[in-house]
Amino acid sequence: MTHEGKENQMDAENLKEILSVVSTEIPSMIKSVLSSVFSEEAGRNMGKAAAAYYSELKNGGLPDAVAVKLTEEYMRTFTSLGEMLRNATKGSWGGHGHGYHDDEFGELIKERIHRKVQEKKQQEEE
Numbered sequence: 001m002t003h004e005g006k007e008n009q010m011d012a013e014n015l016k017e018i019l020s021v022v023s024t025e026i027p028s029m030i031k032s033v034l035s036s037v038f039s040e041e042a043g044r045n046m047g048k049a050a051a052a053y054y055s056e057l058k059n060g061g062l063p064d065a066v067a068v069k070l071t072e073e074y075m076r077t078f079t080s081l082g083e084m085l086r087n088a089t090k091g092s093w094g095g096h097g098h099g100y101h102d103d104e105f106g107e108l109i110k111e112r113i114h115r116k117v118q119e120k121k122q123q124e125e126e
Contacts, residue, residue, distance in 0.1 A: 012117055019113075038082065050075050 036042060053074050057067035 012113075015113060034082070046075070046078055 050071055054067055054071040057070055058064075062070070
């Protein structure tokens with residue numbers, strides 16, 4: 001095996017190891033974030049943040065209707081982030097009906113990696 005072949009094999013092995021670690025660590029990290037986002041304390045803090053945001057808008061001279069609308073949009077940001085994280089822990093990656101389940105996502109990654117490795121090998125042979 002050539003030096004370049006050994007290097008490619010090492011790169012592929014390193015990548016496989018990295019992906020293995022990532023696939024186990026990311027779900028636990030997401031679950032940890034979710035538990036902090038959806039805790040009782042986080043709910044209180046979100047309420048305080050929304051109230052402070054609304055107050056600042058009103059103090060800035062915005063009409064009630066505009067301040068309410070902007071505050072609702074501000075809160076939607078939190079809820080959509082929470083939904084996205086919740087979907088990620090259920091094994092659905094992506095959004096709006098175009099998500100991948102864990103096994104599909106893993107296969108997609110493997111296919112792309114394989115394709116890139118093959119492309120690199122072809123370039124080196126040329």
